[in-house]
Amino acid sequence: MKSICLLSSFLFFVVVIFLTTISASYVGNKTDHLALLSFKLMITKDPYGALTSWNSSFHFCDWNGVTCGKRHRRVTVVQLESQGLEGPLSPHVGNLSFLHELWLFNNSFEGTIPHEIGRLFRLRFLGLDKNKFNGIIPTNLSGCSNLEELYLSGNKLVGSIPKEIAFISQLTLIAIHDNNLRGGIPSSLGNITSMEVFSATGNPLGGNIPNTLGNWKSLRELYFGDCNLYGTIPHSIYNLSLVTMFSLDNNKLTGSIPAELGIMQPHLTVLQLRDNQVAGLLPPSISNCSKLQVLELQNNNFSGKVTVDFSKLRDIVWISLYQNNLNGEIKFIDSLKNCSNLKELDLSGCKFQGVVPASIGNLSFQLKHLNLGENQLHGNLPSSIGNLLGLRLLNLESNQFTGEISSTIGMLQNLGVAYLDENQLSGKIPDAIGNLSTLIKLSLSSNRLEGDIPPSLGNCHNLLTLYLYNNKLSGKIPKELLQLTTLSIKFDLSQNNLVGSLPIEVGDLKMLSYMDLSHNNLSGKIPDSLGGSTSLSFLYIKNNSFQGIIPLSLSSLRGLVELDLSHNNFSGQIPRFLEQFLLTYLDLSYNDFEGEVPVLGVFINASAFWVLGNNRLCGGLVELGLPKCKETGKHKKRLHWFIIVILIVSAIFSILCFVYACFKKKSNRQLYQSSTHGRFSKISYNQLLKATDGFSEAMLIGKGGFSSVYKGIIDQDDKTVAIKVLHLQNRGADRSFIAECEVWRSIRHRNLLKIITSCSSVDFHGNDFKALVYEFMPNGSLHDKLHSSACTPRPNLLQRINILINVACALDYLHNHCLSTIVHGDLKPSNILLDDDMVAHVGDFGLARFLGPSLNQNNSIGIRGTIEYAFGSEMTTSGDVFSFGILLLEVMTGKRPTDDIFMEGLSLHKFVYMALEDHVTHAIDEELLKYHHKDEIAMENIALTLKIGVSCSLYSPPHRMNIKNVVNELQHILDMIQNI
Incomplete structure (x- = not known):
């Protein structure tokens, strides 16, 4: 119990x-x-x-x-x-x-x-x-x-x-x-x-x-x-024997590295102390860190000879010692021959002396960057440098090298950037340099080079920048050099002994921004073709023997910021078109100009222009101290004729507007019928309702003024699609639907969004319902890829250039390859969709227009593009080019054109334009800068891409790039980047 x-x-x-x-x-x-x-x-x-x-x-x-x-x-x-x-x-x-x-x-x-x-x-x-x-x-x-x-x-x-x-x-x-x-x-x-x-x-x-x-x-x-740290690195930190990654860069740290570092921390793979104030010797014991891959000690106060035995560091990839107080010879290069993974060796600005050992040619085939600039090296350049077939950057500038440039340099088939300037090199420029087909920047300036400029340089079809100034070069400027249409950043032949006239091929340099031919013996007239170099911002031809009048064709150079024609024999009147330029510097002094000095534009600022030494000039600002000009009756007579012409043109324009309005009204009455009977099969309202789960918020992927876009699955083939439902209650939505249908009936291109079907019906409440069904783009819009924190990773450099090429190809098709020219009218990142492979497809043709054959991209007036059209201007292909330019700048800078920083006259266009000259890194998206800031070839190509964006978004429509040229230039840039 x-x-x-x-x-x-x-x-x-x-x-x-x-x-x-x-x-x-x-x-x-x-x-x-x-x-x-x-x-x-x-x-x-x-x-x-x-x-x-x-x-x-x-x-x-x-x-x-x-x-x-x-x-x-x-x-x-x-x-x-x-x-x-x-x-x-x-x-x-x-x-x-x-x-x-x-x-x-x-x-x-x-x-x-x-x-x-x-x-x-x-x-x-x-x-x-x-x-x-x-x-x-x-x-x-x-x-x-x-x-x-x-x-x-x-x-x-x-x-x-x-x-x-x-x-x-x-x-x-x-x-x-x-x-x-x-x-x-x-x-x-x-x-x-x-x-x-x-x-x-x-x-x-x-x-x-x-x-x-x-x-x-x-x-x-x-x-x-x-982290803004200062003081010394505690010795106890160096006692942490398991450390592999040791990064204290960009601080204000002082002291020295212990001599036993390699023994105390033998497992180091990364040692980053760059941009500090650390001093003392480089410990030889670093050679004990057999797993070391990155050694970044640049911008410090290290001193003495380098006695590290690099032969034990077989995994080393990156050695950067530049801007220290190291000295002695660079014989330690001998010990690098077994470092088969070495890709960057930067020893610039270290006060190294002596000759470069021939063993430099035994360095890794993977070596991409070799930088020995700003030292005190002397003697001949070893011909063995030609063995470094993987080199993309060779910097030997600011040393004391003598002798000739070896023809073996022509073996560096991957070389993109070569700096040999500020030495004492002599002899001729070797023809073999013309073999460097990947070269984008060549600087041989400030040497003692002589003889003709080799025409073979014309084979460097990727060249963006060429510096040959301050040498003893003679002969004529080879026309082959001026046919390098890629030359776009700087072209400087100044301070030589060049003779002859300026070849007419100079007009082929349509992308060139900076040209300096000053201090030579060039003569003859300025060729009319120079007006074709419409991208010029800086033009200097002073101290030559040019003569004749300034050709009217130069009025096309509306982007000029600085112009120096001084110390020549130019004559005639100062061209009035210079008044219209946005010049900040103009020097016309010591020529033979005559007549009245203008008083508009740059001529209103006496500190921005010079006309000294032209004894037949008159008028202008009082500060110039020139005599008054004699009055004639020509001005009054010219004004009368001008007024008459204006009245006639205005009358003709009014008549044309009336005729166009009548035609437009008639065509709009017929448009709806034509637009809804195209090549599309129809789909019912009920099918779309089911496909989008009743147009639920969960399926909504985008919303605009005229429409909402839903993700949907069509039952019949289980296919995922994008469904654009028009907001017919909003004014203009119906016209948007009609316009889009009309455009889609006429076009088909790999970089245009593919339309599958359309729906024009009524909903269950009896209201009109209109929708378009498109191919679904899994990677969303370009806008989201650039600006949404949810979209990671952001597009890399190759992807961005490919996307821009895709969009440019689509515009080229719409503008130049359709039966009737089509203007998109609303090109912006949110209307660029990306498929599985990040291929771009242009969509949303709700604001598109068909143009007649006479409405080309150069006949418009005023401001254009997506931003331009907001001002009520007529739509032209030039407006699309403007919008593309702004889109390109947004892609490469990561900044929206509406960002808060753009105020008080500063725009995205102006922001990039100002950065291109000296501080291009200020304009580049931080994501791109993070991965490419040390790659000079990539940075050159990014700058060139930004320049295309600036050229496309110029204020004046006639001076914007042709979209065909945009496609070619971007494809060229892509080819260069793929070779990096």
């Missing part, structure tokens, strides 16, 4: 415990459910429908991105990376008490990081990087006592690194780079002895590196670049 009572008591106890567990589990589940719903409620944008499944139809453990434990069915993981989510992070996330991992990387969460996260004591991984969080790092994160990895980088966090983080004793990784944290590095961080990776690059922390960080015995990677 007693045993039965005991058994009953035990069973009762078990039941009570069981029921208590069930009750607790239920409460916990409800807490998690409510916390997740609060999370969703605070999301203001979910472009990819990541939270669509977060509803009552599913248990929250089955929601997208949510993982629950099998035992308690409590949330353990929330993983929503790269979903484009926007809005604040709900503080109720702190109620997910069983959470182990929270991954919200690469979204657009904003506001402060909720301090309630500090309640998640089971949390092991917290990933909030690449968002828009602001405010401070919550100090009570220390409550996450089991946290192992903390990612907060790429936000807008301020304040300091909380000392309390030191209480999280299990941390192995902290990533807080690219924020705005200040206040130094807390010494208490040294208490986290489990630390393996610490990254704080790109924060203005300030202060010293604490000695306590030497307690991180497990440390493998340390990143403190660009």
Whole structure:
């Protein structure tokens, strides 16, 4: 009986415990459910429908991105990376008490990081990087006592690194780079002895590196670049023997590197101390770091001879020592012959002396950049340099090299940039240089070269920049050189002994921005063809013997900023067209000009132009001190004729406008019928309703003034399509539909969005309904790829150039290869769609127009393009070219033309134009700059691409590039980049 009572008591106890567990589990589940719903409620944008499944139809453990434990069915993981989510992070996330991992990387969460996260004591991984969080790092994160990895980088966090983080004793990784944290590095961080990776690059922390960080015995990677640090690097840091990545670049650090570095840190793969003030010798023990791949010590105060034995560093890829106080000879190059992975060797600006050893030709075939410039090297250039077949950049400038340039240079078939300027090289320029078909920049200036310029240079069909100034070159300018249509940045032959006239082929340099032929013995008249070089911004031909009048054809050079014709024998009157130019510098002095000096444009500023030494000039500004001009009756008579011509032209224009309006009205009455009976099969309203789940918000992928675009699946073939539904209640939407149908009936091209079918019907309420069905583009719009934080990675350089070529080809087809010329009228990144292979397709022809044969791109007046049309100007192909130019600049700069920085007269066009001359990096998208800022060939091609954008978006329509030329130039740039 007693045993039965005991058994009953035990069973009762078990039941009570069981029921208590069930009750607790239920409460916990409800807490998690409510916390997740609060999370969703605070999301203001979910472009990819990541939270669509977060509803009552599913248990929250089955929601997208949510993982629950099998035992308690409590949330353990929330993983929503790269979903484009926007809005604040709900503080109720702190109620997910069983959470182990929270991954919200690469979204657009904003506001402060909720301090309630500090309640998640089971949390092991917290990933909030690449968002828009602001405010401070919550100090009570220390409550996450089991946290192992903390990612907060790429936000807008301020304040300091909380000392309390030191209480999280299990941390192995902290990533807080690219924020705005200040206040130094807390010494208490040294208490986290489990630390393996610490990254704080790109924060203005300030202060010293604490000695306590030497307690991180497990440390493998340390990143403190660009943190405004000063003082010496504690010796205890060098004692961390497991370190592989050691990056402290771009600070104000002093002191020296320990002589035993290679013994203390033998596993180093990356050593970055560039852009500091570190001094002393380079430790020979670096040769003990047998796994070293990157050695960046440039821009410091290192001194003495280089005694490192590089033969042991067989994995070395990058050696950069430039701008230090190193000296002695560069015999250590002998030890690099076994470094078969070496791609960059930069020893410039180090005060090296002596001759270049012939063994330089034994360096790796993979060597791409060899930079020995700005040293005190002398003697002949070794002919063995011709063995470096992989070279893309060769910089030997600013040394004391003598002798001739060896013809073996012609063997460097991959060479893109060659700097041999500011030496004492003599003899002739070797014909073999013409073999360098990939050369884009050649500088031989400031030497003692003589003889003729070899015509073989005309074989360098990729040349963008050529410097031959300040030599002793003679003979005529080869016409082959002037037929290099790629010459577009700088062409400088000044300060030589060149003779003869300027060949008429100079007009072939249509893309050239800068030309200097000054200080030669050139003569004859300026050829009319020079007016074909319409991209010229800087033209200098002073100190020659040119004569005759300035040809009227030069009025085409409306982009000129500086013009120097001084010290020649020019005659006649000063051309009036110079008044219309936006010149900031004009020198016409010491010629034989006569007549009245103009008083408009540059001539209104006496400090911007010079006319000294022209004894037959009169008038102009009082400051010039010239005699007054004698009055004649010609001006009055000319004015009368001008007024008569204006009246006649105005009358003819009014008549033409009336006739055009009548024709337009008649054609519009017939347009709807013609547009809805084309090559498209029809689809019903009901099919589209079903395909889009009732035109639900979840299927919406874009919205504009005239339409909404939905993603849909057509049942009949299970095909994913894009469905553009017109907002017929909005004025102009019906015309947009008609225009688009009419255009789609007439065109077909690989870079135009493919239309599948159309729908013109009524909905279930009896309202008119019109829609177009297109091929679905999985990669969305170019606008989203450039500007949406949800779209990662952003297009790389090759992809961007390919996209621009695709768009230019589409425009070329519309403008030049259709039966009737078609103007798109609304070219912008949101109307450029990208398929699976990132091939661009131009869409949205709702504003398109057909043009007659007489309406070409050069007959328009005023401002054009997508921005231009907003001013009510007539639509022409020139307007599309303008829009393409702005689109190109947006693609390459990453800046919208409507960005806040563009105000008070500054536009995207002007912003890039001003940057192109000296600071092109200021205009380049940071994403491109990050990967290509050290690649001079890539940077040259990016600059050339920007120049095309500027040329396409010039104010004056006649001076914009022809779209055919745009396609050719971009294809040329693509070929160059693919060879990098």
